[in-house]
Amino acid sequence: MSAAAARPRSWLLAAGLLLAALAPAAARDLAPEVPPQVDTVATGGEWRTARESGVLRIVIVHQGFEHVHSRLWLEWLASGERGPARRVARVLVKELSGGMNVLAVDERARSTFEGPRIRLRSTHSYSHETTDIAIEAGAPGRYQLLEQPTR
DSSP: OOHHHHHHHHHHHHHHHHHHHHHHHHHHHHSOOOOTTEEEEEEEEEEEOSSOEEEEEEEEEEEOSSSOEEEEEEEEEEOOSSSSOEEEEEEEOHHHHSSSEEEEEOTTSSOSEETTEEEEEEEETTTOOEEEEEEEEOSTTOEEEEEOOOO
16 A cells, blocks of 8 residues: 555544544533532432323432531423423422431332332431431422421
8 A cells, every 4th residue: 555545544543533532522511510519310200180291300419518418309300202301390398408417319218219209318417317208299399298307
């Protein structure tokens, strides 16, 4: 093979290597930004009304330094037949977000989501006492605490 014939191939190889090196950067740039305080995002379960249905999503954020505590958001996502899922409602679960409890997905539980029911684990920041938590999701924007942490 002549030197002139090898030149285009080496140029193609160099271009291919450059594109391969840039691919992870492009994928990183396309990923949604998640704040560092977000500890857990989990999707599962289900909700249903006469007009819509979908899945539930929880977002747990840890705050504080020496004595960490959590905030919990509950979201209702509509599963569309045409197009991506969309968020129908989002609420801060105030009863679990103002105290000194650290919330987490309960690794002992069979499932975090059971239909409209969500199971979490709460650990008090000072006493380290753990409590099971159960939330029943209703229509979008509505929920009921079935089991609460110790305050």
